[in-house]
Amino acid sequence: MKLRFNFKSVFIEAVSLLFVLLFVYAAIAKFLDFENFQIQLGQSPLLSVFASWIAWLVPIIELLIAILLVIPKFRNIGLWASFSLMIMFTVYIFIVLHYSSFVPCSCGGILEKMSWNVHLIFNIIFVILAVAAILFNMKIKQTNTARAKYLKTFKGLAGITAFSTLAVVILFLSSENIMHNENPFIRRFPPHPAEFSNAIDLKFNSFYFAGFSNKRLYLGNFTTPSKIISLNENLGDWQVKNIQFDPKDIPFKIVTTAVRDSFFYLVDGSVPKIFRGSLTDWRINKELKGTPYFNRAVPIDSNNIVFRSNNGRKLTSVLGVYTAAETPAIHYNKKLLQQQIDGIFDTDGTLLYSEKMHKIIYVYYYRNEFVVADKSGFLSFRGNTIDTTKYAKIKVATLKNGTQYAMSSPSYAINAHAAVWQNLLYVHSTAKGRFESKSVREKSFVIDVYDLNKNNYLFSFPIYHTSSDKLVSLLVTDAHLYAIIGNELVVYELRDALRKEIKSI
Template sequence: MAVILSSRFKKIIVDVVCLLYILLFVYAAVSKILDFEKFQVQLGQSPLFSAFAGWISWSVLLSEFIIVFFLLIPKTKMRALYAGFCLMSMFSAYIFIMLYFSSFIPCSCGGILEKMSWTQHLIFNLLFVLLAGVALWIDYNDLNGIRRKSSRLPIKFYLFTGFFGGTIAVILLYLSSEEIMQHQNPFIRRYPHHIVTFKSTVDLKYNSYYFAGSRGDKLYMGNSTVPLYLLSVDAKLKKQKIRVKLDRDTFLFKSIKLAVQPPHFYIIDGRTPAVFIGETKDWQAFLQEPKPPYFNIAVPVDSLTIAFRGISKNANILGFYKAGNKHQVVIAPNLLEKQIDGIFDTDGMLHYSEELKRIVYIYSYRNQYIVADQSGKLVYRANTIDTISHAKIKVAYLKDKTEQTVAAPILSVNASSCVYGHLLFVNSNVPGHFEKKSIWNQASVIDVYDLNAKAYLFSFHIYNIDGKKIRSFLVTENLLYALIDEKLVIYELGELLKKEIKKVSNRR
C-alpha cells in the first residue's frame, strides 16, 4: 500500500510540474503576442542575440506554444517536459552570460518577470530547470520502468545533455551575434542603460555658437556673428569671454573658424585662405607663411599643421598643410571616393584623433568613414551600421555645366559627429530595425564606434529640448556637450562609456 501511495505522490509531483510549465509558457507566450514588437525590440537590444532577434523572437514564441500543446497530451507530455527543460536551461544560460560576461545589461523582461531583477530572474529560471529535472528523474526511474529497462542510457545522460547542450547553443549564438553586430551589423542598434546622464543647461541666448575645442574641464566655443571672440565655460558653469588678437591691425577675412587645442589655438579661413596660430597663454595669433591652399573645412593636427578638405578638378580632396620653415602641402586625392559628382556626394565631417594620430572623415550622405595617417595614406575604410552605401543625391548643372546644384532634397545619413580618443561618435538620421519611430521624434541617436577594432559598440539617445534636436556635440573624458538651439546642454558620461574611453589604444 505504501508503494502505491508513493507512486501516486510521485505522479502528482510530475503532473504539478507539467501544469506549472503549461501556466508559465502560456503566460509568457501570450504576453509576447500582446506586445510582439516590444519583445522583438528587447531581443534586438540584447547584448547577446541582437543579430538574430528576428528569427529568435518567432522561434521562442512558437517553441513555447508547441511545448504547451504536447504537455496537454498524456503520451507526449514527458518529451514536451524535456523540451521545456532544455528551453529553460537556455534561458538560464542566457541570463547568466548576460550578468557575468556581457558589456551591459538591457531592460528586464515583461510580463510576470517585469518586476524581478536579473539575478532574481536567473534564480526563477533555475528553479524551473530543477523542477523539470526532478519530474523527469521520477518519471524515468519510478513511473516508467519498462522504458527505463529498454533504454541503454541513464536519465543523468539526458539531463546533462539537455542542460549543457542548451548552454553551449546559447554561447555559440552569443559569439556569432557579437561578430555580426560589431563587424557585419544588420542595422540593429544596442541601447545600454545610463550611457549619459543629464547634468545641467547653460542658456547661451544665441544659436550662432559652435564648438571650438576643450581641455580638461574647460570648454571653448566660437560665435559666427562675433568671429574673433571665444566663450569659455568651466566645470562650475562659469563663463568667460576671450578676445583673440592678431599680429596685425587689420586683415580681410571671409569665413573665420576658431579652433582651440591647448596650448595652441587657431584662426582658420579657407576662403581667404589664411591660418593664424597662437598660444592660449596670451591669445595672440600669428599669420602663417606661406599661404595654404583654398579649403572649406579644416582641423588642427599639431602646433604648425592642419588637415583640410579642399576642391581640385571639381571634386573634394583631403590634404595637410604645414607652416613654418619646413612648410609643406600634402594632397591625398584618392581618399575621398566619388559616386555622383565628387562634391555633394563626398560632403562630410573631418576630425583628428590626438590619441591615434589619425584623421577621420565621415561622409554625410552614405554609411562610410575613412581613417588616414598624417602623410595622407589610407589606413582603412569602414562602414557605419546603416545600409545606405550610395548617396541619394540628384545634381543639376547650370550655366553651361559650369555650376552645379542639388536638384532634389538629399537624404542625410550622418547629421553630426565627433571623435574622442579612439572612439567615433555619430549622430545618425536613419532608424534601424526594432526601433520605434516615436522615439525618433523625441530624441537624436548617437552611435559609438571603436576606431581600433573597426567595430560598432552601442548607441544612446539625446532627448530634444523644447522640440529642438541637437545640432552639434562634443565629447570629453567625462562629459558630453550638446548644442540644442540656443542652449548648451551638459551630460555626465556613464561608467560603460568611460570604460571604453579608458581602454588602451593600439597605436598604429
C-alpha cells in the same frame, strides 16, 4: 506504495501545470505586445542579429510544449522539452550577467519586475522541477533495472544540458561577431551610458564648439568671431575672451576659431588665411603662410593642419595636410575621398582629428562610410557606419555652363554630426535601424559609437531633445559629451559603459 505512487502522480501533474501556465502566459504576453518584444530582443546583447525569427520561434515553441504537457501520451516529451528550454533560458541569463558587453533591462510580463539575478534563480528552480518530474515519470518495472534506467536518464539530461548550452553559446558568439563587424543595421542601447548633467541657454543659435583644452570648453560664434566663450567642464566659470588681432585689409568672409592644446587658430579658407595665437593672452602672434584655399580645416598640432579643398578634377573635394615651415609644404591625397556622383556634394562630411591616436577621420554625410588616415594624410583604413546607405541619395544640377553645381534633390544627412575622443568615434545618425522604438526616435538624437582601434560598432545611446529638436554640434571628452541643441548647451556625463571603452594610445 499506493501513497508514494499518488505523490508522484500529483507532483508530475503540478509541475506540468506550472509549466503550462508559465509557457502559455509568456507566449500570449509576447504575441500581445509582439512589436515591443521584438524590439527588446533586438536590444539583447546575445540575440540582436536573430531577433526577427527568434521573436516568432520562442512563443511558438512555448505553446507547443504546453500542448505536449496537457496530453498524457506526450507529457514525458513535454517535460524533456521544458527542461531543454529552461536550460537555454538559464544559460542565456548567465551569459548576459557575466560575459555580455552590457546588461539590458528585464522584460517579459510578470518576469519584468524581477532583477536578472532573481530571474536566474527562478529559472534554476524550474530546471530542478523539470528534472524531478522527469525522474518521477520514469517507469521501472523491476528493481534490478532501476540503476541502469536512472543512469540512462542522467546521461540524457547531461546530453540535453550540453546541447542546450552549446546552442545558446553559438548564438551568442555568432551574434556578437555579426553585430560588431557585419552589423545588419541593428542598434544596441545599453542602460544609461550617458546621463544628462546640466544645460545653459546660450541665447543665440550662432555658437559652435571651437575646442577643448586643459579641462576648459571653448565656444566660437559665427557672428562675432573675435569673441570666444570659455567654460569649465560643468558649464560653470563663464569667461569671455577677446582675440587681439588687427586684420587690416584682409577680406575675410567666413572666419572660424579652433582650439588645440595651448593654441587657438583663426581660419578662413576663402581668403585663404590661418593665424595662430596663445591661449594665455589670446593674441595673434603668427600667420601660417602659404596655405591653400580650403572649405574645412582642423589643426593637427602647432604647425600642421588637415584640410579639405576643391582642388581635384572638376573641383572635386580632396583632403590634404599643410605644414608650416620656412618653405610651407602641402600634401594632397586625392584617393582618400571617393567620388560616387559629382565628387563635391556626395563627398561632403565632417573632418575630425584624434590627437591621442594621431589619426585624421572623415565621416561622410550621405553614405555609411568614414575614412581614417595617419597625420601625414596616408590612408589607414575605411570603415562603415551601421546604416545601409552605401550610395549617396542626392541629385546634382550643373549651373553656368558647367562651372557651378547645386543639389537639385537634397537628401537628409545620414551621419549628420560626428565627434572623436581618443579611439571612440561618435556619430549622430538620422537613419532608423531595425527593432527601434519610433517614440524614442521622435524624442531624441541617436548617437552611434565606434571603436577605431578595432574598426567596429560598439553600441548606441539617445540624447533627448531639450527646448529644441535641432542638434547643431557635438564635442566629446574623456568624461563628458557636449551638445549644442538649438540655443542650448547641454552636457552629459559619460558612465562606465562608455568610459571603459576609451583606450589610451
